[in-house]
Amino acid sequence: MSEISREILSVGDLNRAIATSLEERFDTVWVGGEISNFKAYDSGHWYFSLKDEEGQIRCVMFRGRNGQVGFMPQFGDKVEVSASLGMYVPRGDVQLTIQTLRRAGMGGLYEAFLKLKAKLAKEGLFDEERKRALPTHPRSIGIITSSQAAALKDVLSTLARRAPHIPIVVYPTLVQGPEAPAGIIAALKAANEENVVDVILLVRGGGSIEDLWAFNDEQLAYAIAHSDIPVVSGVGHETDFTIADFVADLRAPTPTGAAELAAPRKDQLLQELSAIQQALLQRVNQRVEREAQTLDQLALRLSHALPNPDRMREQITGLQKRLYQSWSVRMDNWKRNQTHLQSQLELLNPQRTLERGYSVILSKDKNPLHAIRGPKELIPNKEFQICMADGEAEVRFAEVKITP
CATH class of the missing domain: 2.40.50.140 (Nucleic acid-binding proteins)
Known part of the structure; x- marks a missing residue:
């Protein structure tokens, strides 16, 4: 029971x-x-x-x-x-x-990351209100990274493809290890003191939290926040987040993404230029039409006020023709100048030079932007990079013979 x-x-x-x-x-x-x-x-x-x-x-x-x-x-x-x-x-x-x-x-590192993130967020370093928009047409672009990093090559290739007319300034520094934060801060300071670039790309390839730890430095966060030049952070892969990402004016998922965000495409610039030209022509035509209407009204008044209206009408007709001719000449000059500027822009494109059969030899053990200018710089058994119209190649000269 x-x-x-x-x-x-x-x-x-x-x-x-x-x-x-x-x-x-x-x-x-x-x-x-x-x-x-x-x-x-x-x-x-x-x-x-x-x-x-x-x-x-x-x-x-x-x-x-x-x-x-x-x-x-x-x-x-x-x-x-x-x-x-x-x-x-x-x-x-x-x-x-x-x-x-x-x-x-990584418990200790992660906890330190969260603690610093909370502190800086409370101080307002991550607030959207303090972040600045990137320039739509930068005069030059700065890159802070290691001169040996693969990320630098990716960024330079992207910028060369999208905006070959924009000058690039590289500020080399360590991006990993205990000395990296001080090096990055010094590069930021140098870029701000020189004031020759309009935007700074702070980039590094992916890695573990230990590899990226330099970008979680507190003093570096303050340096980015106090930079007079907008900073784009492109550190690691899309799933990697660092303190630099949160404090920068803009975060990119990868170094290549940072280059794409900072540089306008050349074809887009040409489209904008064409749109400005069309708007200018429209404004000119509107002004000519308004002035012509004013002349018609004056002609009508004069025809009633003057004793010899036929003669005045002839004078007005002559003035109208001169006005139209003047505007026509000015518009033709503007169109020629526009065509000339577009031609000059195309001539300055380094890709056109390469397509004519020329190549550029770059030194790999110096600044990546250093081009070989004389045969004495071609040192045997040193690696060089050759840029051609259809791609790039890395070579090592076994023997170099200099001809007089």
Whole structure:
């Protein structure tokens, strides 16, 4: 009878009781493991499992939490999470509801990153109101990065393709290691003191949080914020975030993206120039029409006020012809000047020179923009880069014979 009278629980009630017991028994726990079965849903929530050699557990991280992670987890990533332990009642699965997630082994760095980020945000360094728009037509562009970085080559190639007419100034510096922050700050200071560029690209390729740590320096953040020249940050890959990204006037997902944001395309500039020309011609025509109407009104008044209206009409007709001729000559001059400027712009395009069969030899052990100008600079067994109309090639001369 005692077995019959005992309360019978539903499965849902049992699962809820287990969930309540787990939540009461465990406070927030830190768990380390390897990402498995990761899926990001359209809702923004993440579902995956954490596993190691002895077992696995289901995990959920909701959209409001995972927006602070700074990278997209991948299968096999080793991570550390802080979470509350509970149960998903409909399936009866024990699961972790994750509050924070970081790469394994970087807890100290990540916590320092979050602490500095919160401090600078409170000081207003990330506020959109203090950030400046980039110049639409920069006179020159500055690049702060390592002279040996692959990111520099990508940026220079992008700028050469989009806007070959814009001069480039490279401010080389270390971008990794304990001396990198001071070097980057010095490069920013030099660019501001010289004041020859209208926008600065601060770029570096991807890497681990340790590799990118120079861009999480507090003094560098203040230097970027106090720069008189707008700064575009293009550090790492799209999922990498640094303090420099938050304080810069604009963040680009990659170094190439930074170059694309800073440099207008040449064909777009020509379109804008054509639009300005059309607007100018329209304004001129409108002015001519208004002046012609004024002359007609004067002619009508004079025809009634003067004793010899036929003669005055002839004079007015002559004046009208002279006016139209004057405007016609001026408009023709403007059109010729416009055509000349467009021709000059095309002649200055270095690509046209290369297409005529010429090549440019660049020294690789000096500034990347240094072009070889004399045969004595062609040193055997040194690497050089040759730029041609259809591409680039890296060469090493076995022997150089200088002809008189």
